[in-house]
Amino acid sequence: MVDAETATILQQELSAVILLAVAAGVAILVGRMRVPFTVALVVVGLGFAFFPDFIALDISSELILGLLVPPLLFEAVFHLPWPRLRMEMLPVMLLALVGTLAGTFMVGYIVNVWVGLPWLAALAFGALISATDPVAVIALFKSLGVSKRLGILVEGESLFNDAVAVVLFNLALAAALGGDSLSWSHGIKAFVIIGGGGLAVGVVLGYVVSALILRAVDNPLVETTTTLALAYGSYVIAESFGSIFGIEHFHFSGILAVVAAGLMVGNLGLGNTSPSTRLTLENFWELLAFLVNSFIFLFIGIKIHLTDLNSENVLKNIGIAIGAVLFVRIVVVYGLNMFHNVLQPARKIPLAYSHVSFWGGLRGAISLALALTIAGSGAFSDEVGDTVRFMTFGVVLFTLLVQGTTIGALINKLGLAGKSASEQDQQRHQAQIYAHQAGRRQLEKLGHEGVLFREMAIAMTDTYDLDIAENSNHLGSHFEAHPELEVSMLISARRDALLAEQSALLDLSRRGLTSADIAHELNVEIDHRLAALDLLEERWEEVGGN
Template sequence: MSETLQQVMGMLAIAMLVAIVARRLRLPYTVGLALVGGVLAWFGTRRLPALTSELLYYLILPPLLFEAALTLRWRELKRDLPPILVLAVFGTLAAMAVVAVALIFLMGWPVASALVFAALISATDPVAIIAMFKDNGVSGRIRLLVEAESLFNDAAAAVLFALALAYALAGGQNLTGARMALDFARIVGGGAAIGVLFGFAVIFAARGTKEHLIEITLTAIGAFGAFLLAEHFHVSGVLATVLAGLIVGNYGEEREGADFLSARGREALGDFWDFAAFLANSMVFLLIGARVAALPYEHYPWTVYAGALAIALFARAVAVYPLAALFSRTRWRIAPGEQHILWWGGLRGALALSLALSLPGRVPLRDEIVLVTFFVVAFSIVAQGLTMPPLLRRLGFLGASDEQPNRPEP
């Protein structure tokens, strides 16, 4: 117990130092954490806990997803809902198809392994990009597009991963198109139902009290409860938590006097979930950096990693540019600069890693999938994370006002 407490306190101390230094150097905080985690692992420290699928999936993801969904405003979201849903759903499908086909025909991967990796690597990480946007003061439509698309993309990727994993474990046997369609409907419908149930349950319970500490505790139960119950019934925990967060964050906002929270509770709610997300961010990126630096990449040639990275970046481009073109003559037009940010800002992170680490040993190429996933995530966090602020500055998004339509051209 004392060793665990020492590890947690050590991580918090490191995170605070990194936050202070990163802000002074104007570097993304998440990138700094990953780099410091890598340095600690490089020098052989054992003061950091192991990065496991359970830690990522059940402890880190729920608060990060809930906090991100909590801050999305429905009145803004519904204005851009058509392009967001098209990019999140059809974009994820397109990216998965491109990655799978390329791995099968260009790199010779088995179909089952290609589908599993394609599904998990198509999940963009709202955690890293939202943290970077906050650090750089990015606001307006581009922030909404990236945050909302990433959240719904995560839900879509998690569902596709469940289907791909079922196919891989069954060896393609007894899995007809009708069976997969039913599984898809069950995973999505079940996750959505549980998310809505928990969201309104929190609202109903909070109406019976005006004690802000109880109100905050109820939202925490909603965030973790929705995720855990959905996963218990083998439906989408990611979708359940996102919908619960959207409902709690938006209920009563557009109707004066209909807020279910007390004034103090509403104010404290934002502070509590900001802090929870900060703690989760600090843990996950520090541990990712440490794990990345300690992996045995020499087991496979560099062409495997470079090839998978190139395929993932190309697939993300296919998921963004052609679909954005569908809205070019509509009121939902996505400007070229916004498209570039959606592509390069499609970072991979906690969800992709948790899904990769959760793979059972009998999945073909399981170890290779894990190594390649960590490599792509490391490139995403460090290379894309470091170049995003200059790209945002170059495209004119830094310091953009919320009151102005955020549609700069490159």
């Protein structure tokens, strides 16, 4: 006989299996439709509201922030190249720090005046709604071939402003619980300590894993497990820092710790691993990101009950909140990007990038999790908590269902979609040549080894030769018609060659044929060349090379 506890566990397992199956089905469907995967998940999640007993998972703020957000952040920065991020650090930090701080107070002021929320509750809402979530947008960027610089700007802002928003939200909540006012001096001091400490925790743990474990151990399973432990461990250690050392009510930013740790592993640790381990790591984190994203966006839909939003007063408050968020986003994005262009005229941000940054500022998991936190905090009355929660739900739905479904059309209208028909044709011919060459080599090998009769192998390789020659002729004619594609092809080939050089140096160092110091010195030189190549590619994109 199954006891109650076992039955509950089985129900939760069944719910998780159902959500995974739904996510897989949605992924298949959106592959045939022009709808972002994450947006489709939210819509499906909304449908679960009509079957309240179908999903037995406890969707709490702790589940979202503590279990789902760390691997999602880690995977995002895992693939974020530090040289490119460093070049864009000024505009990214302007939006993430100044923009989030200004947005918090501006949105807070508007909802305080127009909705009537208490000042600290309005600040808490302004903070939580300032956390952008570009998952759907970044996936669309990749499919459309948007410039890497634009992707870095949008993703970089999101990674850092999430942490800023969480810190500001917690400060407002703590002030409300303590019955105090939130002063500028106290807020800035607390932010520097909490944010700086989180970065320090992430850097130290990320360096230990990257420089010691990933370099010393050559086991894909162990190294992959270590990075997973790092993603969660950096978050937990930062958030529990005070408890570990006996300091009550003291913690660092777990989100910034995860971001720093992921940057260390992605830019230092991967260089210390073998090619097979690197492939295992990338495949593992790609799968985990898919699973986490699936759960998060289904949870968003499940947690938002449309019936709760179906009243005149609630809809009015949601309309005010949406208007406030859009107005403040316009002021922040265009204002700070113009300010950046004055500071760095040589690296101006095009106006079209500002359009995409404004409209691509979606809200998602972190905003939802923070809104759910208010309900059980005791900082505000139930009525105030419900108002903040309903406004958050409304803004999240609007950004995902309206902005998320139209951002692709905006990118195309602005001419920022990099994969033109001519470039797709080029890549198709190149892929066919590459694949045919691999097939031809395998047939030759089988012929030499006697697995195939030599005459059979020759006849089959002759067929491959005809296909390769045909695609090569098409490619030559294509380049004559579109000479601008040669530059991007040369840049791509040069980058591939430099990465091959780094892989060869790593192999030499592992086999003891060259010292670690010399390998590191030469790797640094190659890193500089890759950075210069990235800059060249960026300039080419900006002048319309695509």
